[in-house]
Amino acid sequence: MELVREWADYESSTGGVAAFLARPACASGPVPAVVVIQEIWGVDQHIQDIVERFANSGYLALAPDLYSAGSGRPPALEASRIDGAKAFMNSIPPAEWMTVLSDETLRNKELAKLPDGEGAKVAETIGTLFGRARGSSSHDLETLVSAVGFLGSHPACEGRSIGVVGFCMGGGLSAQLACSDANIDAAAIFYGASPGADQVSQIRCPIRGFYGQNDPNIVSGLPGFAKELEKAGIDYDLRIYPDTPHAFFNDTRPSYRQEAARDAWGSLLAFFAVALGSVPTLSAADWATENSKG
Structure with missing residues (x-):
C-alpha cells in the first residue's frame, strides 16, 4: 500500500510538538486514528515502523516526539x-x-x-x-491530549474514532491518557506501568494490555489493576506471555520474542478493528436470505 509519511507539527500547552505521521494514500474518506506513544528511546525507527504498520492497516497514525515539546531537545x-x-x-x-x-x-x-x-x-x-x-508524566500527558485533539480535527480522521497504544514508558502513558481523556475510544498498553487505583474509575474506554512474565516490576501491579477494572465495569483483557521479557515487541532489541509479538499484534489489530469502528458484514446464510428476496 502506498503511504503518505511526514513529520507534522502541532501545538500543545507544552509548546510546539513534532510528530511522525503516516496514513494510507488511497483512502477515499476519513479513517480511524491511532496515537502511538514512544518508548523511552523516542520516536526511533521501531516506533516509526509501528506507525507505518497501522497506516498499512488503514489507520491515520501519529507518534508525537515527546522530547521535542517545549523549550527544545537537550x-x-x-x-x-x-x-x-x-x-x-x-x-x-x-x-x-x-x-x-x-x-x-x-x-x-x-x-x-x-x-x-x-x-x-x-x-x-x-x-x-x-x-x-x-x-514528566503530567507534561507528557498534556502533549498527548493535544495529539488526540490534533487527530480529531485532521481531515483524514475528522469524525472517526481514536485509539491509543504505548510501549514501555509509553504504555504507562497510554493508561494515564485513558484515565484522563474522554475522547479516547480504545487504549492498549504494552509492558507499561498500571495507573493508580483511584484513577481507574475515570476510564471510559476498553483496555487491552500485553506483558512479559519476566518483567516483575510491571506485572506485579496487574492483579490490582485488573481488580479495579473489574470493579469499574470496564471491558479489559490483560495478557501475560510466559517466559517473556520486557520490550518483547521491539524487533530491534535482543528482548524481541517473535511468537509473543505476533500474537500481541494480531490481538491489537482485532481489538482496534472492533473498538474503533467495525464494518457491517453478512454471513453466507444472511446473504442467501437477502438474495432470495430479489
Whole structure:
C-alpha cells in the first residue's frame, strides 16, 4: 500500500510538538486514528515502523516526539546520543536491565568498558532519559491530549474514532491518557506501568494490555489493576506471555520474542478493528436470505 509519511507539527500547552505521521494514500474518506506513544528511546525507527504498520492497516497514525515539546531537545537527548545509550543497554542481557539501571556501581562497571569518552556521554543520556521519565508524566500527558485533539480535527480522521497504544514508558502513558481523556475510544498498553487505583474509575474506554512474565516490576501491579477494572465495569483483557521479557515487541532489541509479538499484534489489530469502528458484514446464510428476496 502506498503511504503518505511526514513529520507534522502541532501545538500543545507544552509548546510546539513534532510528530511522525503516516496514513494510507488511497483512502477515499476519513479513517480511524491511532496515537502511538514512544518508548523511552523516542520516536526511533521501531516506533516509526509501528506507525507505518497501522497506516498499512488503514489507520491515520501519529507518534508525537515527546522530547521535542517545549523549550527544545537537550544535547543528551539528541538521536545519536539516545542510539548510543540504547546500544549500551542492548549489550546487557534483558534479565539484567533493571539491575544495571538501579545499581550505580554495576552500571559504572559496564560503562567503563566503553571507549574513552563514550561512557560519560552514555551515562549522561541514561540519567536524563530515566530521570525525565520519573518526573514528566503530567507534561507528557498534556502533549498527548493535544495529539488526540490534533487527530480529531485532521481531515483524514475528522469524525472517526481514536485509539491509543504505548510501549514501555509509553504504555504507562497510554493508561494515564485513558484515565484522563474522554475522547479516547480504545487504549492498549504494552509492558507499561498500571495507573493508580483511584484513577481507574475515570476510564471510559476498553483496555487491552500485553506483558512479559519476566518483567516483575510491571506485572506485579496487574492483579490490582485488573481488580479495579473489574470493579469499574470496564471491558479489559490483560495478557501475560510466559517466559517473556520486557520490550518483547521491539524487533530491534535482543528482548524481541517473535511468537509473543505476533500474537500481541494480531490481538491489537482485532481489538482496534472492533473498538474503533467495525464494518457491517453478512454471513453466507444472511446473504442467501437477502438474495432470495430479489
